[in-house]
Amino acid sequence: MKSAAGVPAPRRIGGATALAGVIGWPVAHSRSPLMHNFWLAQYGIDGAYVPLPVRPGAFETAVRGLQAAGFRGTNVTIPHKEAAFRIVDRLDRSARRSGSVNTLVFASDGMIEGFSTDGEGFVANVQAHGIAVKDGRALLLGAGGAARAIAASLLDRGVAVVLANRTPARAEELARALREDAAPAVEVVAWDDMATVLSRCDMLVNTTSLGMEGGPPGDFPLDLAAADPALVVCDIVYVPRQTPLLRDAAAHGLRCVDGLGMLIHQARLGFCKWFGTDPVIGPEVEALLDADLRGQGR
Incomplete structure (x- = not known):
């Protein structure tokens, strides 16, 4: 007007x-x-x-x-x-x-x-990219509020969850909380050892602030060349929209889901x-x- x-x-x-x-x-x-x-x-x-x-x-x-x-x-x-x-x-x-x-x-x-709408928002965004969220196994990086919500929504759909966090005690605490809610399919792996489980995962989800503009420095200790070609790589960071993790995944021909849709x-x-x-x-x-x-x- x-x-x-x-x-x-x-x-x-x-x-x-x-x-x-x-x-x-x-x-x-x-x-x-x-x-x-x-x-x-x-x-x-x-x-x-x-x-x-x-x-x-x-x-x-x-x-x-x-x-x-x-x-x-x-x-x-x-x-x-x-x-x-x-x-x-x-x-x-x-x-x-x-x-x-x-x-x-x-x-x-x-x-x-x-x-908490993070978990359902994450799942809806992945599904909007034409990717089914059912069964399988996801490697989830981080143990904060968004990680908790996403892990719960994945478990509700039969997806087993492997947690990796730079502070191991936080990952163990989250795993205990999720297991108490009738969700036994939860593992914890050390941050520096996450590459050992990547080959048996269908999805990789970053819920940390690594890669975010203005976020903490550092790289993921992951070589995506060893990943299954069917691996789906998701990052909930959306500033920048194409994060370093997603750029690396795309360079290896892996399917990517950025955080804007979530x-x-x-x-x-x-x-x-x-x-x-x-x-x-x-x-x-x-x-x-x-x-x-x-x-x-x-």
């Missing part, structure tokens, strides 16, 4: 505008605001979705303040997913299974509801609960996000 002078009219935000956002530290890299505000405009919804940089240690204070200020809820990203799990009043099964929360809903009865698919539940509309995931939103990443030189 344009004003009489031909200048774009400012977006009107009023007392009835539905508010949500994403909490993280840092959070400037997140493309969630771009995606959610695209959907809000697409469906003509009076709403706004904003980035919320919250330092570690201030998470609960920030959440209580947002709830008191009338927000509908928030997404939660690094490093707060496990902190979110601890403060919610009602946990969805997805969150109980994963031990972490990435979506908060401030319910009308004053309760905070917690969901970002889109995991966002549906929160958007639906906060704004009352289940968005259709079409090519437009992926093209928008991809263009933004390319425009930033990423």
Whole structure:
């Protein structure tokens, strides 16, 4: 809409505008605001979705303040997913299974509801690439909140999981938690020994921040030349979209799944609960996000 002078009219935000956002530290890299505000405009919804940089240690204070200020809820990203799990009043099964929360809903009865959409978002993204997620074995790198959610969703579909993490105690802790939930098909392998199991895996999933722009330095101790040619390599990092791991996999002729689709698919539940509309995931939103990443030189 344009004003009489031909200048774009400012977006009107009023007392009835539905508010949500994403909490993280840092959070400037997140493309969630771009995606959610695209959907809000697409469906003509009076709403706004904003980035919320919250330092570690201030998470609960920030959440209580947002709830008191009338927000509908928030997404939660690094490093707060496990902190979110601890403060919610009602946990969805997805969150109980994963031990972490990435979506908060401030319910009308004053309760905070917690969901984990990372696992189902990951599976939906892999399936959207024409890859079946059923049975087999996956080597999962990392043991944080996203790893917990993805491992739970894979196990639910009969996929055995092998965990590797640079801090072995974290991997062992996650394996115990998953086994307690009637999921015995979980192994742990040392970070430097993960190559020994790669040849018997159908899928490799990176849930660490290795390869992320601004993330920690270091390489994966993996020679993908030894992988089965049918191996599917997935990286949940999406900045950059083509991570070093995916470039290496492509160079070896392996099928690759990047993290941008997971970002889109995991966002549906929160958007639906906060704004009352289940968005259709079409090519437009992926093209928008991809263009933004390319425009930033990423």
